[in-house]
Amino acid sequence: MKQPNWIAPSILSADFARLGAEVDAVLAAGADIIHFDVMDNHYVPNLTVGPVVCAALHKHDPKAVIDVHLMVQPVDRIVEDFAQAGATYISFHPEATLHVDRTIELIRSAGCRPGLVLNPATPLEYLDYTLEKLDLVLIMSVNPGFGGQKFIPLALEKLRHVRARIDAQSRPIRLEVDGGIKVDNIGAASAAGADTFVAGSAIFGSPDYAATIKAMHEQLAR
Ligand code: DX5
Ligand code: ZN
Numbered sequence: 001m002k003q004p005n006w007i008a009p010s011i012l013s014a015d016f017a018r019l020g021a022e023v024d025a026v027l028a029a030g031a032d033i034i035h036f037d038v039m040d041n042h043y044v045p046n047l048t049v050g051p052v053v054c055a056a057l058h059k060h061d062p063k064a065v066i067d068v069h070l071m072v073q074p075v076d077r078i079v080e081d082f083a084q085a086g087a088t089y090i091s092f093h094p095e096a097t098l099h100v101d102r103t104i105e106l107i108r109s110a111g112c113r114p115g116l117v118l119n120p121a122t123p124l125e126y127l128d129y130t131l132e133k134l135d136l137v138l139i140m141s142v143n144p145g146f147g148g149q150k151f152i153p154l155a156l157e158k159l160r161h162v163r164a165r166i167d168a169q170s171r172p173i174r175l176e177v178d179g180g181i182k183v184d185n186i187g188a189a190s191a192a193g194a195d196t197f198v199a200g201s202a203i204f205g206s207p208d209y210a211a212t213i214k215a216m217h218e219q220l221a222r
């Protein structure tokens with residue numbers, strides 16, 4: 001079953017010199033969760049922030065739901081650090097870990113909600129034997145590593161397939177889409193089955209965060 005729509009601003013496009021204020025601003029503007037992109041210059045060719053920054057944000061906004069998207073390799077060593085840092089969701093790429101099932105269990109036993117992330121060319125087979133253990137599936141609609149890239153339309157077909165698989169499960173599992181989401185394509189992603197929408201440049205690059213989030217919700221309500 002589709003969960004209530006959530007807008008997840010990605011802090012990757014925020015002003016990092018004013019990160020706490022930026023998170024306050026998107027939450028006040030109607031953001032549902034905060035998408036926290038972790039890049040290691042190894043699994044992806046970019047480097048961002050780690051558990052220390054996550055902990056600082058959690059301390060700053062204790063009620064904010066932090067949606068950690070790990071683009072790191074290996075995964076397991078860093079899971080507990082993000083759990084301690086206040087992450088709610090921790091998602092990872094299956095290619096970045098040796099034992100996918102073990103990593104899912106590790107996230108769960110650390111008290112967080114596990115998510116699996118599928119890149120544009122990653123097959124859905126990774127959901128065989130794992131979906132029933134997940135709280136979130138994240139479909140990448142760009143190749144991971146950078147904000148501000150163009151949405152890859154094939155992600156819509158993938159979302160439809162994953163929606164059907166999730167609907168065949170009895171547990172609630174969120175279906176998130178990440179990359180190139182804007183006011184003008186969020187409706188299509190929703191129609192394809194997504195219920196959780198990451199948007200970095202579309203929100204933080206706009207002059208009025210509340211107006212942009214409102215416009216996104218209006219598209220979702222259509
Ligand atoms: C890309 C990141 C995304 C990124 C999205 O690797 O996972 O979360 O911040 O940025 P936009 O919305 O600008 O494509
Ligand atoms: Zn992301």
